[in-house]
Amino acid sequence: MRHVRPPQSYDGPGPALFLAGGITNCPDWQSEAAAMLRDTPGLTVLDPRRAVYAPDLPNAAAEQITWEHTHLWRADVVLFWFAPGGSVQPIALYELGVHATRGVPLAVGADPAYPRRLDVEVQLDLARPGLTVHDTLAGTVAAAKRLSTSGQPPVIGVHEP
Structure with missing residues (x-):
């Protein structure tokens, strides 16, 4: 497995899996997810959590946002995890x-204690009927791994609005 974090850029061949979800005021669940994916040959994990983030540097926030946007669109599969705790994670919801x-293949999980879990479940059921919202990070990572290693991942429940 290759692990790519900002500011490093990635534009190689797939499969590439983006770890989407909260960073600010959230536990470092990305490192835990990456560790679970470590034994996946050929997979590139796109991890937006920087090893060191200096928000006081000029353009730091804009560079981070741009990196995330670019790499979300490059990913073959996107894993969303909504961690427990008080953080609503509005950017991750967006x-x-x-x-x-x-229509990108998604693996989505929300801890039962995540304050907007019902919103995630209902909105996803409207946009992607049949897509499971997992209760644990391990279950979400396992689903993402299946999507990432199955060749051409199926897109489940996509419909035109």
Whole structure:
């Protein structure tokens, strides 16, 4: 497995899996997910959590946002995880809405304690009927791994609005 974090760029061949979800005021679930994917040959994990982030540097936020946007669109599969705790993760919700409607294969999970879990479930059921919202990070990672290693991942439940 190859692990790519900003500011490193990736534009290679797939399969590439983006770890989408909260970073600010969230536990480092991305490292845990990457560790679960470590034994996946040929997979590139696109991880938006920087090893070191200096928000006080000029353009740091804009560069981070741009990196995430670019690599979300390059990913063959997107894993969304909504961690427990008080953080609502509004940008991750926005990104889920964008990528649920564009048809990219998704693996989505929301901890039962995530405060907007019902919103995730209902909105996904409307946009992608039949797409499972997993309860655990391990279950979400397993689903993403299946999508990433199956050749051409199926797109489940996509319909035109």
